[in-house]
Structure formats: C-alpha cells, structure tokens
Amino acid sequence: MSSDALLATYDEQVRGIWPTPLPGVTHERDGSLLRIVSRLRGVVIAPRDVGVRGAELDRLIARQRDRFAERGQDVEWKTWGHDEPADLVDRLRDAGFVPEAQETVLIGLAEELAGEPVLPDGVVLREVTAHDDLRAIAAMESAIWDEDLSWIGEHLIEQVTHTPDEITILAADAGGVTVSAAWLAYRAGTEFAGMWGGSTLREWRGRGIYRALVTQRARRAVARGVRYLHVDASDDSAPILHRLGFQAVTTTTPYVWTPPRP
Structure with missing residues (x-):
C-alpha cells in the first residue's frame, strides 16, 4: 500500500475512532474535537481537518485552553504534519501553546513484522499485569528520563484493571531487573494497534532488545x-x-499550553 493510502486509512481509523475512556476520565466533544479530561494532562484530539477557519478556529482553540485553565492543568493538542488548515499550528502558538519534540509516524504490517524474538543471553520477555511489575516499569522509565514518571505505572494499572483486552504489556528482565519494556494498545473497531514505550536502560542498549519487543508485539x-x-x-x-x-x-x-504557576 502506498504512503498516501496508509495515511488515509490511519486518519480514518486511528484518528476517527475514539479510545475507551477509563474510570475517572471524561470524553467531551467540542465541534470536531475530542477533549480528554482526567487528573493527568488534558489532551485534545482533532481530525485531519478541524473544519473551521480564521476567528472561529481561534475561538475553538481558546475554549480548549480555557477549559483546562479552569482546572489548573496543562493541555496537549496533538497535531500532525498534514493537518488542515495550514495555519493551525501558528494559531496554537498565538494562543500560548508551545511545541514539544516532533516525532515520525510509522506504519508497518503486523504479519510481516512478526517473528521469533532474538534476545541477548540472560534476558527474558514476560507479559506483565501485576501491579508491582507495572510500577517497576515506571521506575525504569523514571531512571532513563531522569524525571518522576510514576504516573505511567498507575496509568498502566488502570488499563489492565479496567480495559485488559485493549493492552498487552511486555517487560524484558535480566537477573530479576526490568531493563526494557513496551506495550501494545488495541483499538476496537479498527485494523490498528499502537506501539508505545520501548525504552531501554542505557547499559542494555544496542543488544537487540528493542527489536525483540517489536517482534513480540507484532506476534501478539x-x-x-x-x-x-x-x-x-x-x-x-x-x-x-x-x-x-x-x-x-x-x-x-x-x-502544550501550561497554566501560569504561582
């Protein structure tokens, strides 16, 4: 399938079918937007074309910012490089939103990627659901990125508790220590699953663990x-x-828009 055809399918399914809300998470609609409200950072998800222009678009952006300003929370508006209108990101900047790191959206055929994972000696892959294992993953992520990411563990716990059929979590362990982890999020009603995580402790990089986690997730x-x-x-x-x-x-x-701090 061509890149354009893959992108059109991705827009229709991944961006067009909303995820299942977890307990304590509210999905709100504002025009073409989905606004996700929880105790974490707010998230705004839009279709490829938000459907409004000019001053009406400015008002739409301001409503998202103001909704989370009332809650004293950050809010993330996720954009894609082919979004319309073309001045969307300029208007987000004008409203006080600041860009974070750009990433590349990649799509692969699961059947072609599935195979037998090859791991270095002493490393084993496990599917994990126990709360202690999920908190160990969060602790590993915190060590890698040198910030408190304990919320990742709590978020994964909520997912395996309330929507267990929508996620597969894998940990790579060596000597009883989690050295890498990744998870696969299924979206009901689509042909897609999203790959997330994939972080590895620095001393274990370059040994094929990341590749093995991709292969195993493709198998699942x-x-x-x-x-x-x-x-x-x-x-x-x-x-x-x-x-x-x-x-x-x-x-x-x-x-991302961040409310003023005292």
Whole structure:
C-alpha cells in the first residue's frame, strides 16, 4: 500500500475512532474535537481537518485552553504534519501553546513484522499485569528520563484493571531487573494497534532488545487479528523501525499550553 493510502486509512481509523475512556476520565466533544479530561494532562484530539477557519478556529482553540485553565492543568493538542488548515499550528502558538519534540509516524504490517524474538543471553520477555511489575516499569522509565514518571505505572494499572483486552504489556528482565519494556494498545473497531514505550536502560542498549519487543508485539497483534502497527517514533527509534520494514507517513508534534504557576 502506498504512503498516501496508509495515511488515509490511519486518519480514518486511528484518528476517527475514539479510545475507551477509563474510570475517572471524561470524553467531551467540542465541534470536531475530542477533549480528554482526567487528573493527568488534558489532551485534545482533532481530525485531519478541524473544519473551521480564521476567528472561529481561534475561538475553538481558546475554549480548549480555557477549559483546562479552569482546572489548573496543562493541555496537549496533538497535531500532525498534514493537518488542515495550514495555519493551525501558528494559531496554537498565538494562543500560548508551545511545541514539544516532533516525532515520525510509522506504519508497518503486523504479519510481516512478526517473528521469533532474538534476545541477548540472560534476558527474558514476560507479559506483565501485576501491579508491582507495572510500577517497576515506571521506575525504569523514571531512571532513563531522569524525571518522576510514576504516573505511567498507575496509568498502566488502570488499563489492565479496567480495559485488559485493549493492552498487552511486555517487560524484558535480566537477573530479576526490568531493563526494557513496551506495550501494545488495541483499538476496537479498527485494523490498528499502537506501539508505545520501548525504552531501554542505557547499559542494555544496542543488544537487540528493542527489536525483540517489536517482534513480540507484532506476534501478539497477528494473534488478535490486527493488520497494522503504528508508532510515533523518536529520532533514535525511527531508523531501527525503518530497517524492520515500517513506512513513514507523516510527522506528529504535541503543542502544550501550561497554566501560569504561582
């Protein structure tokens, strides 16, 4: 399938069918937008074309900002490189939204990516659901990125508790220590599953663990009847995924508004 055809299918399914809300999470509609409200950072998801222009678009953006200003929360408006109108990101900036790191959206065929994972000696892959394992993943992520990411563990716990059929979480362990982890999020009503995580402790990088996690997730996806895998790839992981057969279709950049701090 061509990049344009893959992108059109991605827009229709991944961006067009909303995820299942977890307890304590509210989905609000504002025109063409989905606004996700929870105790974490707010999120705004839009279709490829938000459907409004000019001053009406400015008012739409301001309503999202003001909704989370009332809550004293950050809000992320996720954009893609092919979004319309073309001045959307300029208007987000004018409203006080700041861009974070750009990533590349890659899509691969699950059946072609599935295989037998190859791991270095002493490393084993496990599917995990126990709360202690999920908190260990969050602790590993916190160590890698040098910030408190304990919320990741609590978010994963909520997912395996309330929507267990929509996620598969894998941990790579060595000597009883989690050295890498990744998860696969299924979207009901679509042919897609999203690959997330994929972080590895620095001393364990370059040994094929990331590749093994991709392969194992592809195997699980095929078993679930998933056709496509999609991932928002950093500059570090994109070359690996390209070599495995993923195809770049667009870019994605989160624009974040942060309320003034006392």
